[in-house]
Amino acid sequence: MQNNASSAAAVHADAHGEAHNPALLHHFAEPQQQRDAASLGMWLFLATEVMFFGGLFCAYLVYRLKFFGDFAAASKSINMPLGATNTAVLICSSLTVVLAVWAAQTARRTLLLVSLAVTMLLGLTFLGIKGIEYKDKFEEHHVPGASFSFDKVEIPGHPHQYADPSHAQLFFSLYFVMTGLHALHMIIGLGIFLWLFAMAWKGRFTPEWHTPVEIGGLYWHFVDIVWIYLFPLLYLIDRHP
Amino acid sequence: MPTAIPQPVERENYLNKEYGVWSWLLTTDHKRIALLYLLSITFFFFIGGFFALLIRLELLTPAGDLVQADTYNKLFTMHGMVMVFFFLIPSIPAVLGNFLVPLMIGAKDLAFPRINLLSWYLYVIGGVMMLHCMLTGGVDTGWTFYAPFSTSFTNTKIVEAGLAIFVAGFSSILTGLNFVVTIHRMRCPGMTWSRLPLFIWAHYATSIIQLLGTPVVAVTIVLVAAERALHLGIFDPKLGGDPLLFQHLFWFYSHPAVYIMILPSMGVVTEIIACFSRKRIFGYGFVAFSSIAIAVFGFLVWAHHMFVAGISVYSALVFSFLSYAVALPSAIKVFNWTATLYKGSIHYDAPMLYAFGFLGLFTIGGLTGLFLSALGINVHVTDTYFVVAHFHYIMVGGAVMGYLGGMHFWWPKISGRLYPEGWARLAALIVFIGFNLTFFPQFLLGYMGMPRRYYDYSHMPEFQVLNVLSTAGATVLGVGYLLPMIYFLWSMRYGKPSSDNPWNAAGLEWKTSSPPPTFNFDTEPVVTWEAYNYDELDAPYKQEVPVAK
Amino acid sequence: MSDHSSAKSSPLPTYFVVFFALLIGTALTVYAATLDLGKFNAAVALTIASIKATLVALFFMHVKGASEKLTKLVVIAALFFLLLLLGLTMTDYATRLWS
Numbered sequence: 001m002q003n004n005a006s007s008a009a010a011v012h013a014d015a016h017g018e019a020h021n022p023a024l025l026h027h028f029a030e031p032q033q034q035r036d037a038a039s040l041g042m043w044l045f046l047a048t049e050v051m052f053f054g055g056l057f058c059a060y061l062v063y064r065l066k067f068f069g070d071f072a073a074a075s076k077s078i079n080m081p082l083g084a085t086n087t088a089v090l091i092c093s094s095l096t097v098v099l100a101v102w103a104a105q106t107a108r109r110t111l112l113l114v115s116l117a118v119t120m121l122l123g124l125t126f127l128g129i130k131g132i133e134y135k136d137k138f139e140e141h142h143v144p145g146a147s148f149s150f151d152k153v154e155i156p157g158h159p160h161q162y163a164d165p166s167h168a169q170l171f172f173s174l175y176f177v178m179t180g181l182h183a184l185h186m187i188i189g190l191g192i193f194l195w196l197f198a199m200a201w202k203g204r205f206t207p208e209w210h211t212p213v214e215i216g217g218l219y220w221h222f223v224d225i226v227w228i229y230l231f232p233l234l235y236l237i238d239r240h241p
Numbered sequence: 242m243p244t245a246i247p248q249p250v251e252r253e254n255y256l257n258k259e260y261g262v263w264s265w266l267l268t269t270d271h272k273r274i275a276l277l278y279l280l281s282i283t284f285f286f287f288i289g290g291f292f293a294l295l296i297r298l299e300l301l302t303p304a305g306d307l308v309q310a311d312t313y314n315k316l317f318t319m320h321g322m323v324m325v326f327f328f329l330i331p332s333i334p335a336v337l338g339n340f341l342v343p344l345m346i347g348a349k350d351l352a353f354p355r356i357n358l359l360s361w362y363l364y365v366i367g368g369v370m371m372l373h374c375m376l377t378g379g380v381d382t383g384w385t386f387y388a389p390f391s392t393s394f395t396n397t398k399i400v401e402a403g404l405a406i407f408v409a410g411f412s413s414i415l416t417g418l419n420f421v422v423t424i425h426r427m428r429c430p431g432m433t434w435s436r437l438p439l440f441i442w443a444h445y446a447t448s449i450i451q452l453l454g455t456p457v458v459a460v461t462i463v464l465v466a467a468e469r470a471l472h473l474g475i476f477d478p479k480l481g482g483d484p485l486l487f488q489h490l491f492w493f494y495s496h497p498a499v500y501i502m503i504l505p506s507m508g509v510v511t512e513i514i515a516c517f518s519r520k521r522i523f524g525y526g527f528v529a530f531s532s533i534a535i536a537v538f539g540f541l542v543w544a545h546h547m548f549v550a551g552i553s554v555y556s557a558l559v560f561s562f563l564s565y566a567v568a569l570p571s572a573i574k575v576f577n578w579t580a581t582l583y584k585g586s587i588h589y590d591a592p593m594l595y596a597f598g599f600l601g602l603f604t605i606g607g608l609t610g611l612f613l614s615a616l617g618i619n620v621h622v623t624d625t626y627f628v629v630a631h632f633h634y635i636m637v638g639g640a641v642m643g644y645l646g647g648m649h650f651w652w653p654k655i656s657g658r659l660y661p662e663g664w665a666r667l668a669a670l671i672v673f674i675g676f677n678l679t680f681f682p683q684f685l686l687g688y689m690g691m692p693r694r695y696y697d698y699s700h701m702p703e704f705q706v707l708n709v710l711s712t713a714g715a716t717v718l719g720v721g722y723l724l725p726m727i728y729f730l731w732s733m734r735y736g737k738p739s740s741d742n743p744w745n746a747a748g749l750e751w752k753t754s755s756p757p758p759t760f761n762f763d764t765e766p767v768v769t770w771e772a773y774n775y776d777e778l779d780a781p782y783k784q785e786v787p788v789a790k
Numbered sequence: 791m792s793d794h795s796s797a798k799s800s801p802l803p804t805y806f807v808v809f810f811a812l813l814i815g816t817a818l819t820v821y822a823a824t825l826d827l828g829k830f831n832a833a834v835a836l837t838i839a840s841i842k843a844t845l846v847a848l849f850f851m852h853v854k855g856a857s858e859k860l861t862k863l864v865v866i867a868a869l870f871f872l873l874l875l876l877g878l879t880m881t882d883y884a885t886r887l888w889s
Binding site: 039040043044046047050051054055057058061062065066080084087088091092094095097098099102157217218221222224225228229231232233236237238239240241 | 801802805806809812813816819820823824825826831832835836838839842843846847849850851860861864865867868869871872875876879880883
């Protein structure tokens with residue numbers, strides 16, 4: 001088994017007291033083991049995040065099937081071009097993330113710094129556009145609560161049938177919780193990338209060791225994937241002209 | 242006054258390596274973190290036990306005369322929340338798992354020692370939040386905090402309690418994450434998957450559940466908090482929301498959670514039975530895979546908590562069938578333990594007494610679970626004391642017995658001292674008697690129709706006799722719990738110092754000193770033998786005639 | 791996850807191909823939402839989203855190629871349990887009105 005082979009080799013390395021990478025933590029036998037542990041750890045964490053968002057997708061699924069027309073009406077009232085733009089923004093940021101990892105692997109310091117910075121800028125752009133959307137929803141009284149109103153909005157494809165405001169409020173509750181939680185993860189991602197940028201600035205990453213860039217990248221891609229599902233589910237229920 | 246007995250040779254170990262509060266509070270040594278957890282969960286065990294005491298005192302008489310109805314609601318809620326989230330779920334993994342997983346696989350520490358410390362701090366923060374919540378009014382929804390009562394109608398501190406559980410849940414997730422990565426990446430040379438102690442397999446399975454289940458209850462808590470604080474009505478029937486959706490999301494975690502509570506205990510019992518029968522476990526592969534099967538199947542059955550809540554009958558049939566299926570891997574374990582005992586050389590030390598208790602009580606609890614899975618019976622006994630007895634048989638008769646057995650078995654390794662065996666056997670007996678006296682009457686009460694979560698049963702005063710027996714049993718059980726706490730503490734100063742392997746047990750943890758050094762092993766172990774090699778361990782003692790040279 | 795295979799050619803072309811595929815997928819899903827496909831609108835949207843997600847996972851997250859089987863197992867396990875949550879919950883909602 002690969003693990004045993006590398007561990008067996010490690011027994012010899014330790015016994016000879018060879019100098020090793022200062023980033024190697026004491027309880028690991030060798031850098032590869034440490035890298036593999038970090039990677040598995042991040043993948044497992046992403047699995048927990050799948051289940052975390054999964055609960056929300058479950059609620060969404062149940063109510064969308066139950067109140068399809070009302071959900072379609074509510075969905076049509078949110079700003080699809082902004083949502084589509086945000087999708088493109090995140091896709092671009094995933095590209096810059098993967099470029100950052102490649103830059104770290106190939107010792108391209110400038111590209112690494114630029115990629116990390118552009119990723120953060122794109123993340124901020126995403127949040128800015130989200131902020132505009134939220135502001136619009138607030139002004140249209142689509143924020144659930146005492147001042148919510150959704151009167152006389154036609155159900156798409158059913159002229160003269162109006163959406164039930166309480167079911168529409170359900171849609172918006174889910175909309176705000178799901179996109180809000182997603183935005184929170186985005187903000188955390190920005191924090192992580194800021195820290196990566198600072199580490200990269202100080203020259204801490206080398207082709208031999210750039211694990212934080214890799215696992216930070218995994219996190220960012222996951223946040224992108226969540227949005228890849230949120231966009232069609234929330235914005236594109238029914239966009240028939 | 243006996244004089245304190247010092248260690249014969251004061252070797253450096255994880256306990257004496259450094260002194261001072263900060264060397265403990267900032268430690269990354271998995272063994273010290275295990276002890277930090279031991280202190281914290283014992284504290285919460287007392288708190289949960291205190292609420293249990295008040296409940297049992299109230300139920301001594303049919304009238305609701307000790308506390309008011311609202312207060313009683315808070316008592317059983319806080320008892321449940323504290324015991325489930327702050328005692329049972331962390332208990333074995335956070336104490337015994339943290340201590341033993343690296344030792345058993347020949348590693349120097351867990352994969353992420355700092356995250357391990359973070360786990361403990363998260364647990365403590367969640368615990369402090371829960372304490373504050375309790376001291377400033379508490380919660381009255383039942384530990385299951387069903388919507389819409391929890392979201393729309395109760396005035397108690399749901400958001401705070403929910404957030405406390407959320408934070409503690411994160412602690413649980415990180416512990417699970419640490420264990421899975423450790424078991425995959427940090428096994429020493431020669432420690433293949435099929436040589437792992439079954440305790441490790443049990444904790445691996447537990448960790449899978451912690452990782453995949455806890456996030457769902459976490460997001461459910463977020464939704465409940467959002468509904469209360471921001472008036473987002475996800476479960477509000479007035480908005481078309483469905484309270485049953487809450488129950489689906491809640492039980493998706495909370496059913497697998499009960500497997501988080503029992504699987505580690507099963508792992509402990511496996512180790513104890515092998516050691517005290519001096520035999521390898523019968524059907525190692527079956528026991529290992531049954532742990533994984535329990536973890537996976539456990540996610541398929543949650544709606545059996547909702548049979549009478551209004552779910553579709555067809556769905557109920559599916560979940561009833563699956564609930565029968567989930568009993569199979571547990572039964573496999575019971576058969577394998579029994580087969581291990583057969584023709585074994587049985588020793589009745591305290592850990593083994595707890596293991597025997599586990600075998601019988603877990604079997605009763607598990608079988609009554611099958612009763613509950615049958616829709617016809619469920620309709621009659623749901624929300625009665627039958628259910629209460631069922632889950633206490635598993636969680637106390639099962640999980641807590643396993644925990645106590647494990648604490649006794651590994652106490653010499655953890656502390657370097659031997660506990661007093663005579664007192665330990667007596668305590669085990671008292672716990673067993675007290676437990677059965679407390680909870681067996683509750684099966685009868687439930688079957689006869691006494692509802693749970695009622696502070697007043699004056700409409701059926703004939704329930705009193707069994708309730709009095711139950712309360713008497715609870716008192717005996719309490720004494721049984723106090724005894725180990727006293728003599729474990731006593732042994733740390735006055736107990737006989739332990740050798741490396743006082744039980745002559747199999748397992749890498751017994752190949753290092755008691756207590757172990759900070760980095761566990763002086764040299765990295767290389768494993769060339771199978772698990773539970775009791776034949777080899779006992780061989781030196783079996784020769785009747787010295788071999789002529 | 792780490793760079794065992796630095797001997798192979800640059801991954802950049804793959805990254806850009808996937809990038810453009812993702813953008814095209816986004817445009818496609820927006821366009822498909824304007825068509826009246828009845829019940830299939832949802833299926834099409836989810837299919838496109840799943841293809842995009844798979845591309846990100848396989849190529850950007852390096853599930854394809856550099857990883858060992860364990861990573862794939864973790865991904866599959868997460869998806870499996872998510873589908874379990876959605877599917878088994880739907881056994882209730884889908885059949886509530888049957889009787």
